[in-house]
Amino acid sequence: MTLTVDQLSEAELLARIFPRLHAGTSMLLGPGDDSAIIAAPDGRTVISIDTQVQDKDFRLAWPNGYATTGFDVGWKAAAQNLSDINAMGAVPTALVVSLTLPGTTPVGWVEGLADGLSAAIVALGAKSCSVAGGDLSGGSEIVVTVAVTGSLEGLAPVLRSGARPGDTVAVCGNLGLSAAGWALQESGIAPADYSPAMLRAADLFNRPEPPLPAGPAAALAGATAMMDISDGLLRDAGRIAAASGTRLDLDDVVLAELAAPLAECATALGADPLQWVLTGGEDHGLLSTFPAGAALPHGFIGIGSVMSPDAGQPPVTVGGRNFKSVVDGAVGWDHFAV
Known part of the structure; x- marks a missing residue:
C-alpha cells in the first residue's frame, strides 16, 4: 500500500524531507x-522566485505514457531558479521551498522532489548553495514555489538594459532541446521507442541543465x-532589446547550425x-x-549583433528580416497569452 501525505503529520513529513536537503557552505x-x-x-x-x-x-x-516524478519536478525547480541567479552574473547561495500538496500525494513522490532539488544543486555545480527550509500546505493540486538568493561576489550585476549597438549577441547552453522534449512527451511515441537523440531531448525537458559557471564568467x-532563456530565444531577445533601447539581429546561418542536432526529433x-x-x-541557457x-x-557562441533601433523593424530580426518571416505561430512562452 502506497503511503500518502494525508497519512502523516506535518512534522512527520518534514522529518522525511529535511535529511534529503543539500546543505552548502553559505x-x-x-x-x-x-x-x-x-x-x-x-x-x-540577489533574489528571485x-x-x-x-x-x-x-x-x-x-x-x-511518461509519468513525471517528484525528482523531475524538484530538479527543474532548482534549475530554473539557479539559472535566474546565473543570469545576473551571480553565484547561488540558498533556496527556500514552499510546497502545496493534495493529501493523496504519495510520500515517495515528495521525498523524490527533495532528492531532485539536492541532486540538481550538486550536479549543476552549485555545491555552496543550500536548501535552507520552506513551508508546507495542503491544496487541490501540487504547487512548488522556490525562492533563491545569490551573491555577486564583488562583481557588478549584469542587467538586461546594458546592450549597445555594435555588441555581439551570444548564447551559452542548450537551445531548442527542451521544446523538442516537450513535443515528444505530447506525442504518441512511447519513451521505450526513443532514439538516443530523442531520449536526450526528453531528459533535458524534465531536468534542464543551465550552464551555471557561465554567468559569472560572462560578467x-x-x-x-x-x-536566462526561459521563455524562448525570440521573446527573451525582445526583452533585452526593449530594456536596452536597441534591436537584436540574429544570424540565420548560425541559427540553422544550432537547429541541425534537432533534426532527428x-x-x-x-x-x-x-x-x-x-x-x-x-x-x-544564457543570452548575453x-x-x-x-x-x-x-x-x-556568437549568434548576432546589437543594432540601433529601426522604426521599420521589430526589436528582434533574423538575418535582417522581420522574425515573423521565419516563425510560424507564437514567439515563445507566456503564462497568460501568446
Missing part, C-alpha cells in the same frame, strides 16, 4: 527555526547585458527544428551581449 542556520540564516559576505543579496503549478507548468502523466568577461514529429530553437523555452571584438567566454 548556510549558517538551516531548517528548524522560524527563519534560516544565510551568509552574505558581499553585502548584497519561480512557481510550478500542476497541469500548468508540469503534468504528472503525459500522452505518451568577468565584460558582458553588457544578460538574461523533428523528423519523427513532423516539426521544424528551427522553430524550437527560436521559440522553445525552458532550456535555461558582449562588446564588439571581445573574446567570448568558454561555451558562448
Whole structure:
C-alpha cells in the first residue's frame, strides 16, 4: 500500500524531507527555526522566485505514457531558479521551498522532489548553495514555489538594459532541446521507442541543465547585458532589446547550425527544428551581449549583433528580416497569452 501525505503529520513529513536537503557552505542556520540564516559576505543579496503549478507548468502523466516524478519536478525547480541567479552574473547561495500538496500525494513522490532539488544543486555545480527550509500546505493540486538568493561576489550585476549597438549577441547552453522534449512527451511515441537523440531531448525537458559557471564568467568577461532563456530565444531577445533601447539581429546561418542536432526529433514529429530553437523555452541557457571584438567566454557562441533601433523593424530580426518571416505561430512562452 502506497503511503500518502494525508497519512502523516506535518512534522512527520518534514522529518522525511529535511535529511534529503543539500546543505552548502553559505548556510549558517538551516531548517528548524522560524527563519534560516544565510551568509552574505558581499553585502548584497540577489533574489528571485519561480512557481510550478500542476497541469500548468508540469503534468504528472503525459500522452505518451511518461509519468513525471517528484525528482523531475524538484530538479527543474532548482534549475530554473539557479539559472535566474546565473543570469545576473551571480553565484547561488540558498533556496527556500514552499510546497502545496493534495493529501493523496504519495510520500515517495515528495521525498523524490527533495532528492531532485539536492541532486540538481550538486550536479549543476552549485555545491555552496543550500536548501535552507520552506513551508508546507495542503491544496487541490501540487504547487512548488522556490525562492533563491545569490551573491555577486564583488562583481557588478549584469542587467538586461546594458546592450549597445555594435555588441555581439551570444548564447551559452542548450537551445531548442527542451521544446523538442516537450513535443515528444505530447506525442504518441512511447519513451521505450526513443532514439538516443530523442531520449536526450526528453531528459533535458524534465531536468534542464543551465550552464551555471557561465554567468559569472560572462560578467568577468565584460558582458553588457544578460538574461536566462526561459521563455524562448525570440521573446527573451525582445526583452533585452526593449530594456536596452536597441534591436537584436540574429544570424540565420548560425541559427540553422544550432537547429541541425534537432533534426532527428523533428523528423519523427513532423516539426521544424528551427522553430524550437527560436521559440522553445525552458532550456535555461544564457543570452548575453558582449562588446564588439571581445573574446567570448568558454561555451558562448556568437549568434548576432546589437543594432540601433529601426522604426521599420521589430526589436528582434533574423538575418535582417522581420522574425515573423521565419516563425510560424507564437514567439515563445507566456503564462497568460501568446
